Amino acid sequence: RGRSNSDPLRGNGAQETFTWKPGLEFGAAHSYLSLEKLGEGAYASVYKGISRINGQLVALKVIRMKTEEGIPFTAIREASLLKGLKHANIVVLHDIIHTRESLTFVFEYVQTDLAQYLSEHPGGLHSHNVRLFQFQLLRALSFIHSRRILHRDLKPQNLLISYLGELKMADFGLARSKSIPSQSFSSDVVTLWYRPPDVLLGSTDYSTALDIWGAGCILVEMLQGAPAFPGDLDVFQQLHKIWTVVGVPSEDSWPGVSQLPNYTPGTLEQLPYKTEDLVQRMLTVVPGDRISAQAALQHPYFSTLPTPIMHLRDTMSIFKVPGVRLETEVRDVFNPGRRIKTSLLPGNTKFW
Template sequence: MQNLRHAATEAFHRLGLKQRHLGYAELDEADKPQPHWFHTLQVRRLKVQRGRSNSDPMGGKSFDQEFQWKTGLQFGTANSYLNLEKLGEGTYATVYKGISRINGHLVALKVIRMKTEEGVPFTAMREASLLKGLKHANIVLLHDIIHTKESLTFVFEYVQTDLAQYMMEHPGGLHSYNVRIFMFQLLRGLSYIHSRRILHRDLKPQNLLISYLGELKLADFGLARSKSIPCQTYSSEVVTLWYRPPDVLLGSTDYSTALDIWGAGCVFIEMLQGTPAFPGEADIFEQLQKIWAVLGIPTEETWPGVNELPNFRPEWFLPCEPQQFRNVWKRLSQLPYKTEDLAQKMLTTVPRHRISAQDAMQHPYFNTLPPPVTQLRDTVSVFKVPGVRLETEVKDIFSPSRRIKPSQAGPLAKCW
């Protein structure tokens, strides 16, 4: 092994490179010119800021000092994984990028802090019990669970970024073909969990992970529930406000899979136009006003039973001022018919009228995808099908200066 390392070091010095942790850096550029392709790679490497990148797994730390392979390590133990960097922090948990000392794979470590008097949070137990039984290409994979006195750690497969970050990198709306691929995968994951009577209950771009290939994976099942639990115990305080359907905003707890379909429809529009479909800023009333402005104000005739919902207030159903209220749903006419039709079937006010995930996958909107994508086994990625790949976005990650304004993005930027 020592001879092999010595030979590799000599070879890289002959090429004008020197070792640096797990990667390599230039020798003094003034002393030795570099080939043109090398400069291109360095420029891309320095300028591009990609969230959750796995280009440098050690994050600049010394490989020899910080990472030692150990024999006999087992799953379920804290010393089997090494934290590399923090990816994000929430109210109850912190997510780190890590590496497994068992097999060298990159992982995401979701560390849930425990209070001594309360023990393991119930939401964490529910998330673990649900994810352990879900094996699907479009659902994040739970590798391991580590339980200590101070914390509970979920070890997930490492996925490079999420849909929210991806849309930030590509403002003004995504490439129409990429939207189609992402939506098919989202519906595929939903169809899988819905067939197992599981509701995600928190669909939003931040909870949809995107791999470097373009694989979309449902993540963060902290609010997920199994329909085997009586629906009377459900809560209306679910789903981030922008992606919460009107029936739940009005206090309904008797909901089903249509809850997730509404959230998926909101994500659909957001990918198309580059901005959220219903960006309420203050409270439930404002959120409902955003929805009524697009779908129209419902009545007992158009939505039987709406007056009986727990949060129903007559003043929430009064017409807006003429200059503020407009049925901007008509803007969807700028989209191709099949796109508009699917969006309307998902974003229907009455929950029982919303299309199911399984039926949505059969919608003509997806006819341009290769037919084999509808016949894959659960654990097989759609990118295994020949011809399925992401197209280059208008704003490519290797050209950060090529930013476009929403007004320059064509009809899709204002389709809502």
């Protein structure tokens, strides 16, 4: 999904160009103005817009209605979950507009997403910024997991980044509430590159460890500037990418693995695992051994962050803590003309 970095309405000219009326109601199409298209998918288009109710920038996700199918179930699921999730690191759903032709979700406007941010800064992000982004991602995961909700589609495109550096988890269309521990789900979830080996092997009895694997892959991608396991073809090539790094599991290391539908005994030699301890704990092959989001927040990897950041209210941004800010990247997506100090350049270390 492409997103525009331009934000012409952040200046003083916004009030001169557009007018808003406090008397306008929520839930009405005429209460919002569309400014530009940000992206388009199979079932929906996303526009940058402005609220005529309060003058705020918004993102309008317009879901096309199919007469024979009605409202897509993923849209119903996303709306029902987001209405109950109030957290600084989860995108805010402001309004819902339902017409005969479409269903429109009105979200807070966030300037870019992690995929575009990564593409603007090839070779890996500043290590401090990686730490801030990962902490915010784990905050969001800890919050939804404590409410027995799985996101099930973590990837850089679904993590929005504000100009301050605030990370917002978005796109809950595949999210599910796992209220019964033994409940089985579909194994056809999560974009292939971020799908854990247990799900690739056909397991449908998964839990919060599903999201932890995806978050671990994203951590590696931010550190090295390239996806951790970029399979190109199918499930089996994706498994090959993973086994090349972490080794092929056996019945001794993972009891029951040979009974999973897509399991094939491997002959690949296990390679040295050269990542930080947090990555190792998140990318553990056995799902039950993966670290939880709450435990990951307490990991020494985050010990350099200010202590108050560990005790914020759910709805408070980490950037409210004095001294918390992004460092300048090699190419600053929000200040493209700014020159970079050599001391701030990220390292070139590759994990694999």
